[in-house]
Amino acid sequence: MSASSLLLSPLNIRGVTFPNRVVLSPLCMYSANCGVATDWQFAHLSTFARGGVGLVFAEATAVEPRGRITPRCLGIWTDEQAEALKPVTRFIKSMGSVPGLQIAHAGRKASASPPWDGGKPLPVGDTSWGDPAWSIVGPSAVPLADGWQTPHALSEAEIADLVTTFADSARRAVTAGFKALEIHGAHGYLIHSFLSPLSNQRNDAYGGDLQGRMRFALEVTEAVRAAWPPDLPLFFRLSAVDGKGWEIEESVTLSRELKARGVDVIDCSAGGITGAPAFRVKDDGTPAASGDRPLGFQVPYAEQIRREAEVKTMAVGRIVGAQQAEDILIAGRADLIAIGRELMYNPFWTLHAAETLEADEAQANWPEQYRWSIVRRADLNQQSRP
Template sequence: MTTPALFTPLTLRGVTLKNRIAVSPMCQYSATDGVPNDWHFVHLGRFAIGGAGLVMVEATAVEAEGRITHGDLGLWNDEQQGRLARIAAFLKSQGAVPAIQIGHAGRKASTHRPFEGGHPITTENARPGESAWQTVAPSAIPFADGYHTPRALTVEEIHGLTAKFVDSAKRALAAGFEVLEIHGAHGYLLTEFLSPISNHRSDQYGGDFQGRTRFLLETVEAVRAVWPDDKPLFVRLSTVDGTPGGWSLEDSVVLAGELKARGVDVIDSSSGGLTPSMETANRPAPLYQTPYAEAVRRDAGIATMAVGLITQPQEAEAIIADGQADIVALGRAMLENPNWAQDAKAALDPEHIGDDAWPLATGYAVKSLKGFKAKRGLA
């Protein structure tokens, strides 16, 4: 029996993933002043113990004003870097490649946490010790009715934000991360520049495709210059806005080619988030974003990561085996079962699962339990 495609290693530059299973960056809204705590350590560490090949830290802001909420992680100071270093070291010790996503929330910043309603923070509804802040965007267009009206960034401020992405990339490297992802999706700042719906600028950072992609491409070039040649760089894109007149899959294919030419190794293919009416986000179906990853991979000639309601091992195996993507990323399925990778191995390759499929401290006990269940005809 051959090794399932999902469990074949993947080498990107000087980094090798032991399998093609990644944990998506998932905001926990549980930090204080951008600093991770024990919750983040345990939340991420359990996925590495569970066998995932790549574990990515949630969207991590490059400045305080770039956070979505007061509970978001950040990577702009030494304390944040030190706490993240502890997480990266543990992930690596368990055989996972430690990764981190850096970004800026743009006009979708200054909101309450989702489990508090997710609404924009105001003087009237602010929690004790928390307050709203001025949001920024390419143009002074709010995300939706009731949201803060952002201030349009000046050219000098755009250059300053590129420098902050570079600073966070340097900190990520110092903290021990081996994969870096730039967040250019879900309606946050870099996405806002890409789409004609949110970018109405008339200077060099607006207008046509070249102008609207300039900020992202300049930021990627600057980050790649400080991110080592032997470490992969990912970019997450909303490959479609899902709104008429917005960013298209064809745009993403062209942009992916430009990103590849600038040293990007993987496109993390997501969608939506720019407007509340994003159709596919409102009515998702299993594997609904996988065709985007397949199209970008095929037409731009770049490796992709598929994400979006991938829940079953057989689905993930088919995505890799059929060449639709090079990595599959799971979010909610991992929250439900942090041992998803181990269970997928048992389901797809039962002849080759042994004690070494689990950490040394638990493998012998899991094998004993499985034997007990087998004797009694239990699942």
């Protein structure tokens, strides 16, 4: 897209060129069948590629069956699951966009119902959502909240197996055709639950001080980086603050360590360790009420991590306007803009943003199947506004 807008201009990371800096934030769809993508994933993700999004991230995709949030979450622990994602990546590439995958393990937040059913913990064996609900795992035997299962505290041998499992998923992501990969280290899921002193009460090498609590995240990152091709970018999503003992200073330290291990972009989200909505830190450093989410509420985290850890960052969270996104980039507060709900609301957000920012006067960025008639529509609308 045109270089007159930073948002719409390309960005190179390793051997990949993103055609612009708009990213579809990973969005769970709870529509897979035994972890295998269905027509829904194709229809959903292809829409954003048609809409000109530079990097289309598929949803949190479990590295093992126990790592799904719900029985209907996507997985990549089998070759069949990787195969089912090939049409998705092929189509996204055909539109000039980059297909990305987020690999995840839900840890003590696993085995729940979809959000439209309240996101409730399911009793082990419950089959209301397909596969029977399962026993969950975590760093310590500390449940998320009342009514949730008490997780099995993973042994060191089981942790080592999971590190390998993450790497195996990264290899399958290559086979499936993805060109960017993100490790989900946020929102209270397994990796975040190791980072947090609230959920990690271990007294072995994987707990205790910050170094111990970061160990699992760093081992996963090293294993994934070794399995993921050196010419392809690796992202890490963290909860920059969680309001329960994990603060921005720890995120800066973690980001430096991740960068040293080959992470290219830190995706700066927040919250989730208690299951409550994301937190925001006020100017005085205290967490703001969870409902208090102004536009761009997490951008300060992307800005601080970018500056202090000297790493590329992706900003996310209530970025809704073209000029808002452009201003974040121009001010050097982030390198990429991830958008979730606004893109679901308007999958052609990027193409409209290009018009707003006057970066696409000839509608050159529309798919050719649409462009010729979109141009005519624009001409007609010029002549007589509807």
